[in-house]
Amino acid sequence: MSGLRLAMPAGALFDGACELLAAAGVARVSEAVFARALMIEDNGTTLIKVRPTDIPVYVEMGAADCGIAGKDVLWESPRECYELVDLRFGSCRMVLAAPEGSPLARGDWSGSLRVATKYPESARRYFAGLSVTAEIIRLHGSIELAAITGMADAVFDITATGTTLRANRLVEVAEAGRSTARLVVNHAALKTKSDAVNALAAALRLAAASHSDEGAA
Amino acid sequence: MPVSGDVRGAPARGRAAGFSDWLPGAAARRRDLVDAFVATFESWGYSLVATPLVEPLDTVAAGVGTRGESRLFRFMDADGTMLALVGERTVSVARVVATQLQRAPLPLRLCYAGPVLRHTALLNGRRREALQAGCELVGAAGVAADAECIALAAEALVRGGVPGVQIDVGHADFIPAVLDSAGLDGESRRAVLDALRGRDLVAVEAALETTEVGEAERRLLLAFPTLRGGRDLLDTAALDLPHARPRAVLDQLARLWDLLEGHRVTGVAHLDLGAVRDWDYYTGPTFEVFSIDSGFPLATGGRYDGLLANFGPELPATGFVLHVDRCFDALERRSAAAPPSPARVAWRAGAQGEALHLASTLRQRGVAAICDLDPLEGEPDDDVAAVVAFSGGDLVSIAWTREQLA
16 A cells, blocks of 8 residues: 555564554564565565664665664664654663672772673763763673673663663663664655655554553553 | 685775776766766756865865764875865865856856765765766855756756656755744754754654744644645745744745746655755755655755855855766666667678778767777688678678678
């Protein structure tokens, strides 16, 4: 119906994205459908499933007209797309956490910090904004381990519930941001397919609002 | 054929990372595209100027702003002057106008075509060198000049073969005027502008939530990605706005729209009051041209009355740039037409002179021709001295006897 190509994030946001698209009447898709094909069509919308960090790339380059991306991903790799709707799912926070009893955990920010993260750009901006000298160590997974082994003084990472941090005896020192899933749209698609894009944005906005109300109730 | 190479290898030998070669066929089609653009500019009375690839850093920085300055290729001249490779060419044209052409009668219509360089991060899908062709109309303050540039940009793209051209016309003062008339200042004004600049509607909503803004202005700002339409959009927007300055912008856009109707381009044009552009650089009407075949704007332009004062007297100016490589990508994606290949003149031993003459005659008639460097193999043939083969067209070969060639 819409004629748009929409990029869906694989991983933690995937189920939430499927639910929201169904609730908004945009498309009905599931993990099983994507197991058979990389690109599928439902209800006139073409859907592709890509890694979360690749969503802004596909959208900026116009390979997808729009996409669903976590704000944390948009912080890390700012791209020239429009961010139209807060989809109100996939909530998480970007935090700085340090081992219990460490100087940083006691509030001592002096000296130079070594910080492990999957989000080096966001971390760089965060510490630059605070005028704190930090040596950023880029890792690709199990960030907590960097602090436990002593390779880093602190970790800069997203957390949804804080369970993993607590299990690894890390305490939150500061919150750097709050993230939810967003609808991002290609610059040219917003202009050349504006009716379809605006209809999609309106439908998702409505569905997201009622969805999160249910969640609160 | 398998290609040798492995992940340890250096990038293509001898070529800097982030740059492209243009190979036979593509290079010529790209050149043809630029030629079509420049020919259109010249048919509207714009004179071609050529400016250097290198300018003093201060000069280049005036055109790209402080954010763009960090993305320039910079180096030092022998005397210590900081130089840069041009990141766009409007500023060079402005410099020429303010210096060598300062006595020329106004308005001046100038055009250019050439490469620009940006020190962008690698691996993000953007080329570091891009070909730009553009026009500058200097010394004309009215909307007639803006309309001319918009119509010319659209016509150049159409003549270049770009399909589905669509023009979006905005105004650099509309959003700032709305913010000012809403009484926003200081921190809250900056927050809203930053959010708009980031094209981030979610952040605009957040910034306005904590700010006292009139209802009309709030509605307009929250709708910024959708403030598009035809001439009636202006009346709808004006109804809501009590203040004079944004209304003056709308009046100006109405006059511009009427002129665009005269140019016969309103069929593919929209007014876009929420257009996000560089509000420090542009001072009046702005526009972007899109095609359904590209995710990027293919042409960008607008009025920049503040730039010329960097080099001399203040002069109103408007203009635009066509992003040739983006246009080229859009065209190549669609058309798979094989390039016309040149005719090949082959010859028997002893007839090389006649074959060279035949190739020369073909070229004079406008047919591209290659003459073989070595004779055809096989027994000499008294009947056939030379053969012309066209691989692209219907005619596959013609044979000539020695007598016919003479």
